[in-house]
Amino acid sequence: MKMLLTIAVWALLLDVATILPAQDHPADPQDHFVGAWKLAELDEPDANGKVQKADCTGLLVYTQDGHMSVQVMYRNAQHGGQGGPVQYAQGGYEASFGRYEINDIHTFTFHVDGAMVRTLVGKDLVRAYEFSGNQLIVKSTDPKEHWRVAWERY
Numbered sequence: 545m546k547m548l549l550t551i552a553v554w555a556l557l558l559d560v561a562t563i564l565p566a567q568d569h570p571a572d573p574q575d576h577f578v579g580a581w582k583l584a585e586l587d588e589p590d591a592n593g594k595v596q597k598a599d600c601t602g603l604l605v606y607t608q609d610g611h612m613s614v615q616v617m618y619r620n621a622q623h624g625g626q627g628g629p630v631q632y633a634q635g636g637y638e639a640s641f642g643r644y645e646i647n648d649i650h651t652f653t654f655h656v657d658g659a660m661v662r663t664l665v666g667k668d669l670v671r672a673y674e675f676s677g678n679q680l681i682v683k684s685t686d687p688k689e690h691w692r693v694a695w696e697r698y
Contacts (some may be wrong), residue, residue: 548603583616611643613641614641614655619636640659654671678696681693
C-alpha cells in the first residue's frame, strides 16, 4: 500500500511538472547571456551630440566559460563610431574580445583582452544591461557616454 501511494505521488508530481510554465530566467544569470546575438539597434551621439540610430550591423557572442567578443560594422565608414567621447571603432569597424563578469542583476564588466582600438586593451568596461523579450539591451554606465545597443538572440 505504501508503495502504491509513493508511485501515485511521483506520478502526480511528474504530471504537474509537465503543465507548469518553464522558468523565464535561468538559475545562473550567466546562462541568460550565453549564445550569439545579432545587432538590432545602436543609438549613439553624432558629432553634434544628438543621439541617433547608427546604420550598422553586428555580432555579439558570450560563452559559458566567461568570454565574449563583439563586432560592429558601420555601413558608412566615414561616420561610424566617431560621435561619442570614447572611440570604440576604427575605420567604421569595431571589434573586441575578452572576459566578462556579471556584477549584479543590472551590470557586468567587460575585461578587454584585445581590440581593434588598442587603447581599449586592458580596460575594464562596466556595462548596464537588461533583458526585454528576446533582446539584450546594453548601455555604458559612464554618464558621459550616451549610447545604447539592442541585441537579439539568434
